[in-house]
Each structure stands twice: as C-alpha cells, then as structure tokens.
Amino acid sequence: MSFKAPESLSEQIAQHIGEQIISGKLQSKERIQELKVATDLEVSRGSVREALLILESRHLIDILPRRGAMVAEINKAKVKALYETYITLLITLASKVSQVWQPGQLDPLIEQLQKIRGIANSSDPEAAQRVVVAGFDLMRMTYPIVENPYLESILEDLQPAIHRAYHMALMADPTALAYSITFFGQLLEGVVKRDVVKVEQAMNDYGDHLLSIMMDALEH
DSSP states (O other): OOOOOOOOHHHHHHHHHHHHHHHTSSOTTOEEOHHHHHHHHTOOHHHHHHHHHHHHHTTSEEEETTTEEEEOOOOHHHHHHHHHHHHHHHHHHHHHHHHHOOTTTTHHHHHHHHHHHHHHTSOOTTHHHHHHHHHHHHHHHTHHHHOOHHHHHHHHHHHHHHHHHHHHHHHHOTHHHHHHHHHHHHHHHHHHTTOHHHHHHHHHHHHHHHHHHHHHHTTO
C-alpha cells in the first residue's frame, strides 16, 4: 500500500502563480507582492513566502535583496541557455529509453502519442496548451524506464521555465504545434527502433526549431 500526501498549501499557491507566469498574465520583471497575494488568496504570508521559494527553484521568479520577488526576465541569452540545457538532458533521457526499454514498456507512450495527435486535430481552442501538457506527461512516462532520479529531478525543476518559453513560441508561431506533433512521431519511431542517432537528431532539430521561433519572438 502507498500513500500520496495532498499538495501543500504552498505548492498550490506556487502552481497558481506559476500558471499566471507561464501564460504571460504576469510579465517579465513584474513584481509579486507577498502581502497582496496573501490578501487575494486569503492565505498567510508565510505560505506565500514558501511558495515564492518554490517558484524561485523552478526558475520562474527571482528574489532579490531589498527588492523582493519579481517574475524572472525572459531574454535571448536566458532562453538560449535554457533550451541548450534542456535539450541535452532530454537527449540523455530519450537515448537511455532507446537502449533499455523492455517489451510492453513503450505501449503507454504509443497510446499517449495517439492522444496527443487526437488533441491536436480537435477543434478545442485550448488544443495547443493541452498538447504541451500532454507532451510533458509523455516525458514523465519514461522516468520509470530510465530509473535515474537525478535526471528526473533536474528535468522537473526546469519544466515550468520550459513550459513558459514553449507557450511563448506557440503564441508567436501557431505552426509550432504541427511541428511538435511531427517531432513526437519521429522521436518515438527512433526509440522503438533503438536508433539513438535518429533520437538525438530529432531532439536537436526540435530544439533548434523552437529556439529559432523564440529568438524571433523576442525581437518584437
């Protein structure tokens, strides 16, 4: 028997603020006032303070001496560094999956890919964002196959910042969604064939494409 503790209040607050940052409702360098958040959400300042520390660890805010918390700036240098790091980690993850998967372990991933395609082809106005979330779920399905808690921890810490950048890419170029579906297909095909070279190439191409979109978006 296993028990899963409910999410703490601080985690719930962090997720609430994080969603606002990811969606762009809170902009780069915008101040997050601890007292205002506590008042608006009817929670203690201590819980808000803990939530802000969680968000800082997830690279969504910066907490500066005597200035308090503000939304982390998103600029070309940071986006480039973020994607270079993230893609390198994803290549490590996907390559390992290609090498070690056992019969039956890829079935949930294939089902998830079909789900992602179904969402993308639907008329749901929120389809793009649902595909992003489903893509992260696909990534998480590989964790038990790889069994590397250190890699998992780092990817999870970077995920919110990547989600924020990816949201920006989708807003800047709607064709990024179709490209993502193609990428998922190529990636999974490489994993099924245990073709590490194909996996690395698909991942690098995907990263370069999204990075290019975001660099263009940051020009405006």
